[in-house]
Amino acid sequence: MITVYGYSSSGNCHKLRLLLTQLKREFKWVEVDSTAGETRTAEYLAKNPNGKVPILERDDIEGDDGRIMTESNAILCWLAEGTPYWSGDAWQRAQALSWLFFEQYSHEPYVAVARFIRGWTPLDSPRRADLPQLRERGQQALAVMEQHLKVHPWFTGDAYGIADIALFAYTDVADEGGFDLAPYPAVRDWLARVRKTPGFIAMPSPPVEAASRMALPD
Amino acid sequence: MITVYGYSSSGNCHKLRLLLTQLKREFKWVEVDSTAGETRTAEYLAKNPNGKVPILERDDIEGDDGRIMTESNAILCWLAEGTPYWSGDAWQRAQALSWLFFEQYSHEPYVAVARFIRGWTPLDSPRRADLPQLRERGQQALAVMEQHLKVHPWFTGDAYGIADIALFAYTDVADEGGFDLAPYPAVRDWLARVRKTPGFIAMPSPPVEAASRMALPD
CATH class of the missing domain: 3.40.30.10 (Glutaredoxin)
Known part of the structure; x- marks a missing residue:
């Protein structure tokens, strides 16, 4: 177990x-x-x-x-490992790894951290001054994703897999960090495709206090 | 090629x-x-x-x-892939990946970025105000490495490999970011072991202007 x-x-x-x-x-x-x-x-x-x-x-x-x-x-x-969620030859598997590293270096520190600051820090937190810069860097990551998704349906080679799961996690709740996904139609289509994969489950709703903070403007 | x-x-x-x-x-x-x-x-x-x-x-x-x-x-x-630099079973290989992700999320953004700011930004750059916090977070990463190296000789399972290469890169020049490695004897011993691996080559010296900036105190 x-x-x-x-x-x-x-x-x-x-x-x-x-x-x-x-x-x-x-x-x-x-x-x-x-x-x-x-x-x-x-x-x-x-x-x-x-x-x-x-x-x-x-x-x-x-x-x-x-x-x-x-x-x-x-x-x-x-x-x-050994499942269809990370398959293909060594080059394809390493390309999925490339997206996993992109997620942790160029996406999560901005898209996830903006959401964290908005939901889990007090409304007068000095960290909120970081939001504009986090938003700008997060948008750069979303633009890189958009460019890929204009040509490819998934991030994990030819099929849905772990790079999609990793990038989906915070992109699907990017609005809670104050991100507008309207300029990224390919990203929105991909999010919808991920939600339709077999066995998909959404992230649980955030705690009430975090949700109420995130409902406010910055 | x-x-x-x-x-x-x-x-x-x-x-x-x-x-x-x-x-x-x-x-x-x-x-x-x-x-x-x-x-x-x-x-x-x-x-x-x-x-x-x-x-x-x-x-x-x-x-x-x-x-x-x-x-x-x-x-x-x-x-x-397929070399002794990333070998072992799936669990061991994923443990090496864990260190690679640690390096990109918890080490590089502090240890490497402090070095970049010191060497490659003007002496009056406002980014230099970030150095104390970068130093603090980088020290946390070095402490995690120290704890591992007190028990294990390498980061890539039983042998030197890609997780060692990734963590070596900026740890070996941490002094240029203003880090003192004296409190991390196991890290210093590991750096010395890496330098003795067959075919090792050190990073070239930084450009003269960067080197002269990094020679100054913060």
Whole structure:
């Protein structure tokens, strides 16, 4: 059995729930509220010294060391190994990895962080001053995605797979970060295609307090 | 033949030069000075819409699309496929991926960016105000590495490989970003081990102007 430690309103965590559900794979989910300090306890830091969600834990490996995997996109790769969600030759699989790295370096730090600041920081937080710049950089990432999707239906080679799951997670809730997807029609079409894949599940609604903050203008 | 487009003073680019050299693989290097706007030309953006170095281009694939790979760590994976630099079972290979994602999300944006700001922005750049925070976050990444290296000799499973190459690139020049590695003895020992691997080559010295800026205190 595998256990995911994750925060349900985190796109990084939802990636794993989505793939595991689509793989029809049994798993246990332990809710860890990273926005309430639960990734900073001694117990959690023993599992992931980097203090982030999600992590995946296996119970079929002996000993404390090496049972845990960190980093959402690495976990996606391990779960998808040998499945149609990460297939093709080495070049195609590495092209999917390229999108996974793009997601973590050029997309998540802007699209996800803008959503986090809007939903999970106080309305007078000084971090809100960062929103215009985050919005600008996030739009650059969306434009790169749009350019790809004008020509290709998916990010994972010829079929839906882990690079789509990774990029879908925060793009689907980009509006909560104050992003307008109107200028990106190919991205909107792709989001709709992902939502129709077999076994798809959406990310749960955010907590009421976060949702009410995100409903306000910046 | 493969061509790397890269800036020689970029750790992300040096990763590829180091692995290719250690693999004894022939390659062509096209110097692209990303600090002088050379990744923002129409010609370059046609190769990588995300406007970053490095990219790898193959001449053995027909057509314009699909010949190029972006993202240094994805390229490392493709180059290392089937070699001892990324081996082991699926779990071990994904653990190496986990470190590659850690490098791009939790290490490079702090350790590399602090070096970039110190060397490649004017001495009166407002970006220099970010240095204390970058230093703090970079130290967190170095502490996570230290904790791993107290128990394990390498980041790529049981042997030196691509996760070591990726993390080495900017850790080896962390001093240029104003980082003191004295509190991280296991990191310093690992750097020394990497430097002794067969075929190792160090990153070229930075340009004179960058070097002279980095020689100054913040």
